[in-house]
Amino acid sequence: MFSFVGLALFYGCSRDLPTYQAYESFSFSKSDPEGGTWKPILLTSGSEILIDQPQEITSPEYLEEVSRVKVEQSKMSDEDRTQVSYWSNNPVIRWNEITLGLIAKYNLIPGPNDDDSYTLPSASNPDGKSKFPFAHPPYAVRALSYLSVAQYDGMVAACYQQYKHKRFGPSTVDNTIQQFYQDNEIPSYPSDGAVIAAASRKVLSAMFPLEAEYLLNLQKLHLKSLLHSGAHVESDILAGIKIGEYIADLALKRATGDGMNKAQVSKSVSDSIAKAGKDNFGWEWKNLEIPARPVGLAPFFGNVKPWAMSDVKLFRSEPPVAIGSDEFIKDIALLKDYADNVTPERRRIANFWQDGIGTYTPPGHWNYFATQLIIKYKINPIRSARIYAYLNMAMTDAGIACWDTKYYYYYPRPIQMIDGFKTILGTPNFPAYSSGHSVFSSAGAEILGFIFPEERVLLRSWAREAALSRLYGGIHWSWDASAGTAQGAKVADVFIDIAAKDGAD
C-alpha cells in the first residue's frame, strides 16, 4: 500500500521543466513589406548587401530546386519535424535564447589559484585555466548587442531583397509541397531564417570561441529545417547565408575595435583609478573576497565605444551621497533593517532579480522579457530583431555609462562600510555607484515600453523593483539604485529618439 501511495505521488508530481520557449510557427500580427527601407545600424542601407538575381520560378533550375525540397520532405524523420517546429518561422527568438544559455554557461567568475593569485580568461587562449569568456553582465550585454544588431541589419537587408524580387516559396509552383509554417505572405528569396542562422552563428562563434563547433551544428540543423519547412528552396537559403555572413563580418569588425579587449586593466592601472577616486572624493571601494581580487571587473568598460551615446561623461551620474553624512547614516539603518527582517516578499524580490553568477545576467533577463512580449504580440522576425537590437544597444550603452560612473566615483559597497554586515546576495567585484541592475533594467524597461506602450507601466514597475532588489539583497545603497534607474532611462532616450525615426513606425 505504501509503495502504491508513493507511486501515485511520484507520477502525480512529475513536472514539465521547459528548456526553451514553447512557441511554434505563428501568424504574425502584421507584415512589414517596407522593412527593407528602415534605417539599419551598421549597414548604410538595406540595399548595401548584393545578392544574385534569383532564377524565375518557371526556370528549370528553380523547378529542380523545388523537386529537391519534395524529395527532402519525403524523407523527413520525426526529429526533422521537431527541428522545423523548434526553429519556427521566427528563429530570431531561438538564437536569442541560445545566446542566453551560452551566457549562463560562461558566466563563471575565476576562482583563486593555490598561490592566491587569480588567472583571468584570455581571448588568445580561450581554453586556458579560466575559460574565455567570463560572460559577466558587460560582456553579456555587449555580445547580445552584436548578435541583435547583426540580426536586425541582416533582416533589413533580407527584407529589401525579398520585396525587390518577390519570389515566394516553392508551393507557388507545386501545391503538393507541405507547408510547415503559418503562411505570412513573406517572399522567400532570400530566406530570412538563413540570414538569422548565419549571422547568429558567426557572431556567437566569435563571442564564445569554444562553442564554434556547437554553433556550427545548430546552424546546420536550422538550415536543414528551413529546407524541410516547405517555405524555401536551396537558393533562398544560400542567399540568406550570404547576407548573414556579410553582416556578421561587419559587426565583428566593429567588435574588434570597440575597446572591450582593454576593459580589464592591470593592477597598476587599477590602483591609479582607485587613487583618483580617493583623491577626488575621499573614499575607496575595496574587494573584500578572500583572497582579495586585485582588480575590479572591467574598469575600462566605461571606455568601450558606445552604439549611440555621444559622450559617456554626459551620462555620468551626479556624485553619490557623502560617506558619513546624515543621509548615509540613515541608509545604513535602512539596510540593516532589510538585513534583519528578510520578509518573504523582500527575499523573493532579491532573488528574482539576482541574475548573478551562472545565470543569463540582468541584460539576459530583459531579453527574456522581450521574448515573452514578442511571442505575446506575435511579432514578425524583422520587428523582433529590431526590438532586441534597440534593447541590447541601449542596455550596452547604459552599461558603459554605468561602468564609467562606477570607476569614476569608486564608491564602496555596504559590506565595506557597515561592521559585521551580512547579505543574502553575493557582493559583486566592482564599485557600488551606480547600480548595474538598476541601469540595465531601467534602460530595458524604457525601450520595451516604447515598443509596447500598453506594457510600459508594468515594465517600469519591474525596473523599479529590480533596483530595489539590490537593497533587499544588502549589496547596494539607495542612491546607487535611484541614480541607476535615472541613468538607464536617460541612455534609453537616446535610442528611442533614433528608433522613432528609423522608418519602422
Place this chain on the structure above:
Amino acid sequence: MKYISFLQLKFQLLITFSSLIVFSVSGQTTTDAIMMPEGSACIFLGHSSGSFDHYWEGGTLRSNRTIANVTRTNTNAEVAIGITSRLNAYVGLPYITTKSSEPNGGKFAGVSGFQDISITLKYLGFQKKWNKSELSILGSFGFSNPITNYLSDYMPYNLGLGATQLSYLAIVQYDLDCDVYFRTFGGYEWRGYTKAEREYYYNNGNYFTPWMDVPSAVRFGGVIGAWVADKTLQLEINYNSLQSTSGDDIRSYAGPQPTNKVSMSSVGFFAHYFLNRVPGLGIIVQGNTVVSGQNTAKASTLGAGITYQFKYKK
C-alpha cells in the same frame, strides 16, 4: 525481537549538509531493525553540529574562503510510536541553523528555521529465530515535506532541499546470541521538485522555470553493532552511502544548487546508553564523517541527545 525488552528506539542524529549534501532527517530512523512494542512511545530530543571547510566540486575536493568553514546545527525532536509490535511510526521535525566562520570572503547571512516534517512507517515483515541467531527483515516507507518556506536555492546555507521526499527502504538484520549484530539496508529516495525564487537557471542548458528537479537517490549502508555492559550500552559503527541518480555538477567556483548530482559515503559511530536508575531514559552520542563524495560537503558531524520511552496505553 531479541532486545525488545529494552524498549528502545534508536535515533540517528546524522543530518549532514542538506545542500552540498543530502541526508534528510527522514529515513534515518528507518534504517534500524528495532521495533517498539505496541502501546509504547519514545521521545527523542537531540542536538548535533556539523561543519565543513572542503567540498567536492564535481569530483574535485576543494576549499573556498568565500564560505570558509560552514557550520550547520540541528536541534531535532522526534517521537516514535509502537502502533503494533510489527508496525512503528515516527514523526520528526528538525530546527536548523547555518552560518560561515569568520573571516569569510562572501559575507553571506546564515539561516535558521524549521526544516521538513517527516513521517515514517516501519514494518517488521519477517523474523526467524534459530538456536544461536535471529534474522529480521523490515521495510520502511518515509514521507517528508518542508513546513516552512525556506529557500533551498541558497546553498550551502539552505535549511533543506525544499522538496517532498519519499523513501523506500529494506532492512535486514542478523543477530547473534553473543550480543553482536550485523545490519544492512538499502533503498530508494524519491525527491520531488523545489521552487527557486528565480525564473531561470542553468542546468547543463537553459531552464525557464523556477522549479528544479531535485535528483532522487539510491541509498545503502551497513552496521556492525554490539550490546555491552549488561545490555545497557549499544555500540555501533556504520557506513552510509548515497548516490543521486541524475543531476548536474557544481560548476567551477560557483555555488551548488538543488539540481546537483550528489553522491557521498560516510562512516560513523553510534552509542546509546540506557540508565538503570531512571527507567525509560537513554542517552545517545553519535558522529559521522563524509569520506568520499561528489558535489557534496566533506562534513563531519557530532551530536548527542536523550531518549525517553514510556507506555501510552496498557
